[in-house]
Amino acid sequence: MTPEEFLAETNVPRETFERLLEMDRVLIDWSERHNLVARSTIKDRWHRHYLDSAQLVPLLPESAKTLVDLGSGAGFPGLVLAAMLEPEGVQVTLIESTQKKCAFLTEAGAAMGIKNLQVIPERIESARLGFKPDIVTARALARLDKLLGYSAGLAGKKTKYYFLKGQDVEGELTEAAKYWHMNVIKHPSRTDPRAAILEIGNLARVR
Numbered sequence: 001m002t003p004e005e006f007l008a009e010t011n012v013p014r015e016t017f018e019r020l021l022e023m024d025r026v027l028i029d030w031s032e033r034h035n036l037v038a039r040s041t042i043k044d045r046w047h048r049h050y051l052d053s054a055q056l057v058p059l060l061p062e063s064a065k066t067l068v069d070l071g072s073g074a075g076f077p078g079l080v081l082a083a084m085l086e087p088e089g090v091q092v093t094l095i096e097s098t099q100k101k102c103a104f105l106t107e108a109g110a111a112m113g114i115k116n117l118q119v120i121p122e123r124i125e126s127a128r129l130g131f132k133p134d135i136v137t138a139r140a141l142a143r144l145d146k147l148l149g150y151s152a153g154l155a156g157k158k159t160k161y162y163f164l165k166g167q168d169v170e171g172e173l174t175e176a177a178k179y180w181h182m183n184v185i186k187h188p189s190r191t192d193p194r195a196a197i198l199e200i201g202n203l204a205r206v207r
């Protein structure tokens, strides 16, 4: 997928597209020196990473004002969502424990001219938000049970969770159901027929 094909697929406003192109310029520059995303995925990054992230936007509640992305890595999905949701006034927080990746996220966010962005360079387990986010997102961070443990520590009763999940989503749901009550909607992925997006609400621990 080319950037122009991404634009046609998502129909993002021109200004948002320019910001994503700027993110990509910084990503490619850093990728020559650092391993930010798997090298095998760089050629098809507009499909594998940008579209994979952008597909979350139509699923998110319009009333949301705060979003926290866990283990953001090179900014997927968190930095893409920050660019796409800034016009809606959504504040985006990225939590990432690797300092080098945080430096990338901060530099890319500044180059993109994004103002609704906060990068927390800490482990999720020790991060203190000071607010209960409306939305928590994550991709390729941990299996669902562990993700929910991370999330529950940060979130409030009304928080909704959107996790991009791979092939073993059913196994992860079965495992997590031993420890968590939750309402789950499983959305098909637009980028990978074997993958799914889990939308989770009403999360509570099994007692």
Ligand SMILES: C[S@@+](CC[C@H](N)C(=O)[O-])C[C@H]1O[C@@H](n2cnc3c(N)ncnc32)[C@H](O)[C@@H]1O
Pocket (backbone or CB within 6 Å): 070, 071, 072, 073, 074, 075, 076, 077, 095, 096, 097, 098, 101, 122, 123, 124, 125, 138, 139, 140, 141
């Ligand atoms: C496999 S990468 C995925 C990155 C990105 N979400 C993506 O899908 O491209 C997982 C990222 O989570 C970060 N990470 C892992 N455990 C973490 C923790 N406990 N707290 C914060 N970040 C963590 C790692 O440093 C890494 O950048």
